[in-house]
Amino acid sequence: MRIDVVSIFPEYLAPLELSLIGKARQDGLLDLHVHDLRDFTTDKHRSVDDTPYGGGAGMVMKAEPWAQALASLTEARRDGVARPVLIVPSPAGERFTQALAYELAEEDQLVFACGRYEGIDERVIEWAEDHFTVRPMSLGDYVLNGGEVAVLAMVEAIGRLLPGVVGNPDSLVEESHSDGLLEYPVYTKPASWRERDVPAVLLSGNHGKIAQWRRHEQYRRTAERRPDLLETFDAGKLPRADRTF
Numbered sequence: 001m002r003i004d005v006v007s008i009f010p011e012y013l014a015p016l017e018l019s020l021i022g023k024a025r026q027d028g029l030l031d032l033h034v035h036d037l038r039d040f041t042t043d044k045h046r047s048v049d050d051t052p053y054g055g056g057a058g059m060v061m062k063a064e065p066w067a068q069a070l071a072s073l074t075e076a077r078r079d080g081v082a083r084p085v086l087i088v089p090s091p092a093g094e095r096f097t098q099a100l101a102y103e104l105a106e107e108d109q110l111v112f113a114c115g116r117y118e119g120i121d122e123r124v125i126e127w128a129e130d131h132f133t134v135r136p137m138s139l140g141d142y143v144l145n146g147g148e149v150a151v152l153a154m155v156e157a158i159g160r161l162l163p164g165v166v167g168n169p170d171s172l173v174e175e176s177h178s179d180g181l182l183e184y185p186v187y188t189k190p191a192s193w194r195e196r197d198v199p200a201v202l203l204s205g206n207h208g209k210i211a212q213w214r215r216h217e218q219y220r221r222t223a224e225r226r227p228d229l230l231e232t233f234d235a236g237k238l239p240r241a242d243r244t245f
């Protein structure tokens with residue numbers, strides 16, 4: 001997969017050179033490029049914003065630098081390769097979820113446009129529809145100062161799903177949201193710590209009972225912390241709630 005990120009703060013994306021994603025890049029599993037939007041300006045001040053039509057506080061990102069930057073990223077595309085997906089982090093976007101991470105991990109090329117200020121001139125989004133599949137995307141209902149932090153989260157969530165990135169692919173299976181439920185609690189040595197013991201079933205060696213206990217804990221936690229997820233969860237997969245361990 002190729003990922004391009006366009007930002008006025010390219011150094012914000014430096015963490016993508018570290019750890020799992022950094023290694024995936026070194027191993028050639030992920031082809032990731034960060035671009036400075038100001039490199040696509042033509043004035044001596046390298047300006048990227050201006051006052052909003054209609055008035056109001058703040059500044060709006062100018063259309064032309066974005067069109068120049070985004071156009072430079074589609075020209076790199078080989079014939080026959082699927083149309084790239086342009087992801088625009090935005091509080092007004094569709095909600096980014098684990099299901100979307102899996103879906104986007106299948107794409108050939110993702111381009112992330114990091115908006116700042118009051119946002120990007122809407123005509124860029126309209127223009128981009130002719131060159132990309134455009135998907136405004138939100139991490140949640142809160143306000144950030146720009147898209148960079150959202151891109152860090154989305155690139156990690158998507159990149160770790162690419163083949164070969166995570167050492168043991170089995171670890172992707174039993175994570176929160178991988179099956180519609182939150183993950184079960186985990187424990188390690190010592191078996192007793194500050195008078196708190198590891199649940200006995202986990203020391204039993206009975207893998208069937210351990211699996212049942214873990215599934216029940218997933219359901220209990222989800223019901224307690226995220227009952228909204230249960231509305232979409234297939235009731236047929238639920239453990240019997242009356243079972244004791």
Ligand SMILES: Nc1ccccc1-c1cnco1
Nearest residue numbers: 089090138139143144146147
């Ligand atoms: N608030 C923001 C401002 C700029 C770019 C993205 C966001 C965002 C993304 N998800 C939630 O907020």
